[in-house]
Every structure is written in C-alpha cells, then in structure tokens.
Amino acid sequence: MADMGVQMMMLKDQVAEEGMYPVLEKLKELDIASVEVSQIPMDEENTAALKRGVRELGIAVGALSVALKPGPMANSDNLQEHYDKIVADCRRLGVNFVRIGMMPFDAMVSLEATETWAAEVGPWADKLAADGITLCYHNHHVDLHKYANGERIFDVVRRVAPNLQFEVDLHWVQRGGMAPLDMLKEYSGVCRLIHVKDYRVTSLPQEAMDLFTEGRVMEGYDKFVNIIEFAEVGQGNMNWADLLPAAQAAGAEFFFIEQDLTYGRDPFDCIRDSREYLASIGW
Template sequence: MTKPQIGVQMMMLKQKVEEEGIYTVLQKLNDLGYHAVEVSQIEMTPHNISEMQRAIKDFGMNIAAMSCGVEDISAEQKYPGDTLQLDFDKIVADCKAVDCTILRIGMLPMNYMGSKERTLEFAKICDNYAQRLKEEGIDLYYHAHNIEFVRYDDQFMLDIMRDNTSALGFELDVHWIWRAGLNPIDVIPNYANRIRAIHLKDFRVGEIDMDQYPGEGHEKLYFMLHMITQFAELGAGTLPLKEIIEVGLESGSEFFFVEQDELYGADPYDCLITSREHLLTLGYKNWF
C-alpha cells in the first residue's frame, strides 16, 4: 500500500499565489512541513507550471492533484479555467509536466443540477473523460459538496453517480458530508477503492457579531442562523477527525488535503500551522 500523505488544498492560498508567486508559496508550505499539494483555482500558465517544476526539483514538492472543469458554464459564460471539453490535451500535458496522476473536477456544473436524468447525463460525460484520461496515466475524480446528497428516487445523487460510472473516482470532503447531515465515518466506506484523496476541514459554530446582520427580530435571526456554521482549522471544530482519517485510509485514500474554504480574516499560513499541529497530536507525523 502507498504511504499516505497529508497535503494542502491550494484554493485557500490563491490570493497568496497572486501576491507572492506560486514558487514562494510552495516554498513556505515546505517550510511549514507540508510536502504535497492539490492545485485548485490557480491558473495553469506556462510560468506557473515552470515554477511548480522548480519547486519539485528544489525541495521535492509533490504536485499530487490538479483541477479542471468539465465544460463552459453556458454559451455566454466561460468556465474560469481549463475544461476537459476545450483543453483536454493541455490539461494532460500540464499534469505530465509535474508528474501528477490525479485530476479532479471541483464542482457540479449548474446546468446538471435538478434531476436524476441530468445526474446520469453528467456521470456518463465524466466517465467517458475518465476512461480517456486513464489511457494517459491520469485518474479523474469528482469532488463532492453537500448538494450531491439530494435524493432522487430515494438514492443520493452522489451514489447514483458512483453506481453509473466505472472509471470515475470520488474525492470526498468531510466538512461538506457533515454539513449534509451525514457522518463521514458512515459515508466514506461506501466509496472504498474509488477514492485516492479526501479533503480535511473541521466544522464549528462561530461567534456571531449581531451588528453585522441587517433587520430586526426574525429577519436578523434568519441571517444569523444561515451564517453561524463555519469552516474551521482542524481541531477547532466538532468533527471526529481521527476516526474519519482512519476510515479514509482503510477505504483506500492516499492523500488527505487540509482545506479551509473561509478564513474569517485569519492568515492562511496560520490556519495551516494550527491544522498541522492538531494532526501531529493525533499521531500523523509520518504522513507529512
């Protein structure tokens, strides 16, 4: 079995990449003790590819996963990045340039939401791309949020995608599973041997400054209730992370990417330090 590795989902560092450059960000992650990344919401320009190659050479950074879209959002609105529909050859070349064998779709396109029929259509499209990518030595994974736990004919949308694909894998996110009202410990085994990566982020009830919410009475309460659940640094929330990670490992996950969608004014490097320290207390020093 491949040794598991803890890394960073770089979506939370996209502003830092714009300010400092991707090489400097990867160098700082290396200094913090993280040696693997999943690249997301960062444009794959020739310069960024070259800088990632430099980081691989200089300090052994593992570009473990990269991201793409499936197709443009609509005829009028382009997907913000490369898509399998329009940029297949470029995406493959970029992955090979940094020795990356995991490609992940970050989110369900809006035009495929809303019915079992659309789900099946999207699953077929993804599986076709997954089969083509396997011929190039690249595994395609679909990253799920909470919306994929809507039920069609008493079956979760994500389960429908799983049961109607063979080459496509699934990247599970423990926070979004929890936010869907489910326990990741129960969900992850249902995708055993279809996962290579899991997103780690905690879930907390945040401190609320009521002055920032408009209205009075029930209107103010409505805003508060919809904003009180937060993304948290690992160990700063309520998720049973040790048990989740062990179930993920048993189910075949190789990578565990630390991620935090919202930082609430905190510096992302500080958040990553907090999460790493918690993972060390859980006994995962050898996974870094």
C-alpha cells in the same frame, strides 16, 4: 500513509502576488508534503515553478483541477478544449489525479439532469485512465441530496460513470447530513483524494439577537440556523483521529488541508494551525 498536503485555492492571492515558488517554500517550512492546484492558472510560469518545487523542495503535486468543458464555472483548463495540455502537465509534474470541483448547478436539479452530466463525464474518465490519470469528482453538501428513487447525487454519479473516482470533502459531507465515517465506509474503494476541513459552529451573532428583540423572529431564526464556519483542522467538531485512518482505509492517497474562508486570518497561519494539530494526532 497518505501525504498531508494543501489545497492551493487557499493561497491563490499569495501566488498571484508573490509567485508560486516562494509560496511553495513557505509550505515546505510548514511540513506540507503535497499540493492540489485549483483556481490558479496553469500557465508556463506557474507550471515551471511547480516543477521546480517538485525537484528542489520535494513537494509533490498531488492533483490538478480541471473543468469538463468551457462555461461560467470553468476557472481552470477544461477537458474538452485542453485535454492534451492537461495530460502533458500531469506528465511533466508527475501527477496521477485530476479533479472536477463541482458539477454545474443545472446538473443538480433532477435525477435526469444528474444522469446526463454523469454520462457526459464518464467517457473522459475512461480516456484519462488510458493515459494513466485518474479523474475524481469533488463533492459539496448538495451531493448528499436524495432523489425520489432513494439515490443520492453521489450514487447516481457512481452508477452512471463507474470509472470516475471521488475526492471526498469531509466538511461538506458533514454539512450534507451524512456522518463522514458512514460515507467513507459506504464509498470505500473510490475515495482517492480527501479534503481535510473542519466544521465549526459559531456563537449566536448579535444580529440575530437584535432581530429577535425587534420581533422579527423568523429572520433571527434564519441567522441562528446558519452559524456554521469552515474551521482550521482541530478547531471544529470533527473526529479526525478516527476519520483519517478511515479515509486511508477507504483508498485515500492524498489528504489536502482546505479552509474555504479564513475570516480575516492569514491563510498561512490557518494552515500552520491545521498542520500542527494533525501532527499532534500522528499525521
């Protein structure tokens, strides 16, 4: 069974305030088996604390985040400038996966732009594979966009960079208009990491009603169609009892609970709720 872990992006403020190891201790108490590190500096202090967490708490580091190259979206080590450090960190922590969280926005605007980006990232996947590390690409809803030739962005990446594997965020698949079970079936074999994140539709906000009352119908309608939230697992509309076995069958080795926004709740409470629900359905 794949490990049930947490995407540490949820806890970046807590790591900055309390330190990495105390946060890992709290996660251990919540029955979290692994972590994926994102939006947290992989400096010596944090890396040493992660190593201590592996050794003393038994929490695996399932994946590290990397960027392809320096730029405004690169909030982690990048392959172009920090390749040797990334490999060293992986070996030090026993990590087999690194992941790119998003392609640049300018790579999403056309088929040719996506092909260019995929052709650039592909050799890095090959180089990392030679060092025993698997490079994965994490999707958002835009990756389900179809170009005029019928290919989704995901399809283009898979065609141009066949050694690049995928980290599938099931919430974003749902938001992108593809049934998550269909996605897992279609891309079976390359879905190595999974973000376990629920999809919640909220109630109609008062702001929308006020706009309708004022006769600003289209503005109110815009509020009406954008009532989607990131939810604690089990508090949204996704069928996890079917999705998780399907994800494992598609090749997943790690599941990471993630909730991009917690809407004022303590993220540890959100993680606790998600973990308890997942345990209740056998995970």
